[in-house]
Amino acid sequence: MSQQNLGPILDGLGNTLDLDEGDLVVSALVIIKVVDGQGRVSLGLSTSENLSWIDQNGLLFSAQQIVNQAEVTNGDDA
Template sequence: MTEQPIGPILDGLGTTIDLDDGDLVASAMVIVKVVEANGDVSLAFCLSEGLSWVDQNGLMASAQQVMSQAQVGRRGDDE
């Protein structure tokens, strides 16, 4: 296994984020589905520097809550 920068990989997948002028991304946790050379599927994640385990848990719990609540508007959703 070789560590690789995640930016070019995400760019290649066409991922974007909707930010307003002046918005600042303070930290990131990226979860990816990996299809291995032998066809096995696994999950991997990467974290921005300085992201504590408390922050990781908070981001994960918040994301899960937003994704599971249809009534909660998310940026990028068609209204």
């Protein structure tokens, strides 16, 4: 295993974010699904420097609420 920068990986997956002029991203929590050469699936986490576990939990909880709300209003399950 080796440390890799996530920027190129996320770019390759098509990840983008809408930001307004002057917006400043101050921290990040990245959750990734990894499939190894044998097809085994694992979960990977990456956080920005100095992101406390309290902030990690807050970001995760808030993101889950956004995803849940999008599922309720999206109606794409049909």
